Amino acid sequence: MITNKVKICGMKHPQNINSISLLNPDFIGVIFYPYSPRFIGISFPIEIFTTGKKVGVFVKNSIENILKKIQKYAIEFGQIHGDESIEFCEELYKNNVSIIKVIRVNEAFSVIQKYTNYSLYILFDTHCKEFGGSGRKFSWEKISEYAFDTKFLLSGGIGIKDVESIKNVFHTKFFGIDLNSKFEIEPGNKNRDELKRFYHKKKFMKFVDTKGFYGEFGGTFIPEMLWPNIKELENNYPKIIMEKKFQYTLQSLLKDFVGRPTPLFYCEELSKKYEAKIYLKREDLNHTGAHKINNTVGQALLAKKLGKKKIIAETGAGQHGVATATVCAILNMDCIVFMGDTDIQRQAINVDRMKMLGATIIPVKTGTLKDAVNEALRYWIDNPESYYLIGSVVGPHPYPHIVSFFQSIISEEIQQQLKEKEGCEYPDYLIASVGGGSNAAGAFYHFLDNLSVKLIAAEAAGLGLKTNKTASSTFHGSKGVLHGSLTLLMQDEYGQIIEPYSISAGLDYPGIGPMHSHLFYTNRAQFISITDDEAIQAGYELSFLQGIIPAIESAHSIAILPKLNLKNNEVVVLNLSGRGEKDMDSYINYMNLYHEHDR
Numbered sequence: 278m279i280t281n282k283v284k285i286c287g288m289k290h291p292q293n294i295n296s297i298s299l300l301n302p303d304f305i306g307v308i309f310y311p312y313s314p315r316f317i318g319i320s321f322p323i324e325i326f327t328t329g330k331k332v333g334v335f336v337k338n339s340i341e342n343i344l345k346k347i348q349k350y351a352i353e354f355g356q357i358h359g360d361e362s363i364e365f366c367e368e369l370y371k372n373n374v375s376i377i378k379v380i381r382v383n384e385a386f387s388v389i390q391k392y393t394n395y396s397l398y399i400l401f402d403t404h405c406k407e408f409g410g411s412g413r414k415f416s417w418e419k420i421s422e423y424a425f426d427t428k429f430l431l432s433g434g435i436g437i438k439d440v441e442s443i444k445n446v447f448h449t450k451f452f453g454i455d456l457n458s459k460f461e462i463e464p465g466n467k468n469r470d471e472l473k474r475f476y477h478k479k480k481f482m483k484f485v486d487t488k489g490f491y492g493e494f495g496g497t498f499i500p501e502m503l504w505p506n507i508k509e510l511e512n513n514y515p516k517i518i519m520e521k522k523f524q525y526t527l528q529s530l531l532k533d534f535v536g537r538p539t540p541l542f543y544c545e546e547l548s549k550k551y552e553a554k555i556y557l558k559r560e561d562l563n564h565t566g567a568h569k570i571n572n573t574v575g576q577a578l579l580a581k582k583l584g585k586k587k588i589i590a591e592t593g594a595g596q597h598g599v600a601t602a603t604v605c606a607i608l609n610m611d612c613i614v615f616m617g618d619t620d621i622q623r624q625a626i627n628v629d630r631m632k633m634l635g636a637t638i639i640p641v642k643t644g645t646l647k648d649a650v651n652e653a654l655r656y657w658i659d660n661p662e663s664y665y666l667i668g669s670v671v672g673p674h675p676y677p678h679i680v681s682f683f684q685s686i687i688s689e690e691i692q693q694q695l696k697e698k699e700g701c702e703y704p705d706y707l708i709a710s711v712g713g714g715s716n717a718a719g720a721f722y723h724f725l726d727n728l729s730v731k732l733i734a735a736e737a738a739g740l741g742l743k744t745n746k747t748a749s750s751t752f753h754g755s756k757g758v759l760h761g762s763l764t765l766l767m768q769d770e771y772g773q774i775i776e777p778y779s780i781s782a783g784l785d786y787p788g789i790g791p792m793h794s795h796l797f798y799t800n801r802a803q804f805i806s807i808t809d810d811e812a813i814q815a816g817y818e819l820s821f822l823q824g825i826i827p828a829i830e831s832a833h834s835i836a837i838l839p840k841l842n843l844k845n846n847e848v849v850v851l852n853l854s855g856r857g858e859k860d861m862d863s864y865i866n867y868m869n870l871y872h873e874h875d876r
């Protein structure tokens with residue numbers, strides 16, 4: 278389990294506190310122990326704390342002093358480090374102090390019992406003569422002996438290298454971690470960049486287990502011949518992605534080449550119509566016209582680091598193919614794109630774009646996206662020196678994890694932008710369309726554990742749920758293995774894949790990624806099916822109301838709006854995953870047919 282709570286302890290300079298507050302720690306600790314090099318001083322302007330619950334750290338202090346400090350600085354928690362008597366704790370408790378009792382681990386855990394009635398949390402720290410801030414770890418195995426109900430934080434020498442082991446602490450009372458000296462430039466002065474990297478890494482390892490399962494979905498179900506390729510990727514990706522240099526190159530490209538951050542646009546007319554506050558996350562404004570490039574930049578850099586020179590990719594709507602060809606062009610890599618011939622016809626302009634960017638297109642006979650994936654996997658078996666750059670949160674582990682992580686920039690930005698615009702980091706509703714599910718995975722990512730955010734996934738119902746022309750994988754799907762992972766897919770009684778259909782080339786995939794299957798099974802996200810008709814109408818509505826022609830994939834999300842019972846002032850964020858130029862023929866043909874039918 279990876280816990281969400283982080284306490285950052287021991288800053289003593291106002292400027293430093295200010296900049297660390299911007300990372301939104303859950304708790305900020307200041308030290309009132311004069312013998313500590315992190316002692317906050319006698320008169321400190323503590324009103325500068327902007328976020329996080331304030332924790333005062335006290336060692337062998339008197340009750341009177343503790344209460345005075347707590348009152349003066351409006352402190353919310355008293356962390357006590359001495360060998361306090363039970364009467365001492367009781368007195369603080371009676372004075373409404375929320376106690377964090379520190380247990381220096383070399384004591385028998387039975388000693389904790391007497392404190393549990395009066396402490397809100399226990400903080401386990403390494404036993405040392407300084408009482409805290411030693412930078413030394415204790416053996417976390419000992420924690421398995423802890424059997425009381427009070428939640429605990431882990432502390433003592435925790436650094437950036439510990440993220441993996443934190444994730445492997447399985448204890449129901451494990452509540453948070455405390456960071457201190459391992460993130461310092463000098464005592465009392467925290468290194469914001471290092472802390473940022475820690476947060477980043479912690480978020481990265483969230484949700485998926487080490488074998489690539491999201492709950493019961495995911496994993497690696499592949500032919501033996503692919504095993505070495507997958508293992509090479511699995512063994513190297515966390516290390517490479519977390520490297521400072523890799524992150525620097527990735528962030529620079531996202532900013533200067535892709536054009537991030539994309540705007541969060543308030544839609545006045547849509548908001549009036551649906552009586553809510555509706556925002557669009559403008560992924561359509563990315564270079565190449567969709568969210569797909571967030572992932573291709575990341576994976577192509579990863580491939581380069583692995584020493585690969587040739588990229589292979591599949592594409593449905595052509596957006597992933599174009600994004601891959603674009604990145605290969607700028608990074609000077611060979612690019613082969615597999616594409617179903619049905620899609621080649623529907624997305625002719627994207628085919629031309631890929632060719633112009635230098636990619637080789639391999640048509641897959643009588644096929645769409647699923648056939649393109651099959652063919653790409655076959656090619657990869659025969660050409661293991663190449664890198665398979667998957668475009669959605671599908672495929673064997675670690676692909677769903679890698680793709681969702683590279684797309685998580687979407688929700689990271691939404692959080693920051695909502696804070697600026699609404700003063701709150703999260704919306705009431707977050708809506709995104711799901712084919713394989715990469716744009717939705719990115720838009721949901723940082724909100725997954727905030728249960729007050731209602732996650733809505735728009736699936737393609739095609740001509741209707743009751744027809745055989747549909748791509749609603751949750752409605753028609755059952756558990757099975759698709760393209761290397763256990764997930765929900767549309768299959769017949771013999772386990773053969775049912776051909777999906779949607780007017781949107783990007784949504785007619787016969788399954789959804791394992792993360793989405795898990796969100797569906799656990800009811801964390803609601804999946805709503807949208808017909809071609811509804812999507813096209815919604816695409817026209819967004820065009821004339823807001824001046825934005827959406828990709829038909831994204832129009833499925835717009836079509837969700839009338840289906841929600843929105844209340845005034847509820848904040849809705851819709852991920853506008855792509856722009857509609859590539860779909861002009863489909864829009865126009867559909868409307869012509871519609872009007873012919875009317876006549």
Ligand SMILES: O=C(O)c1ccccc1NCC(=O)[C@H](O)[C@H](O)COP(=O)(O)O
Nearest residue numbers: 286313408409410411412433434457458
């Ligand atoms: O940090 C100090 O100097 C300190 C001194 C005396 C008592 C407590 C102190 N720190 C408060 C903490 O709870 C620390 O964050 C905890 O001991 C972990 O520190 P570290 O080992 O440096 O990560």
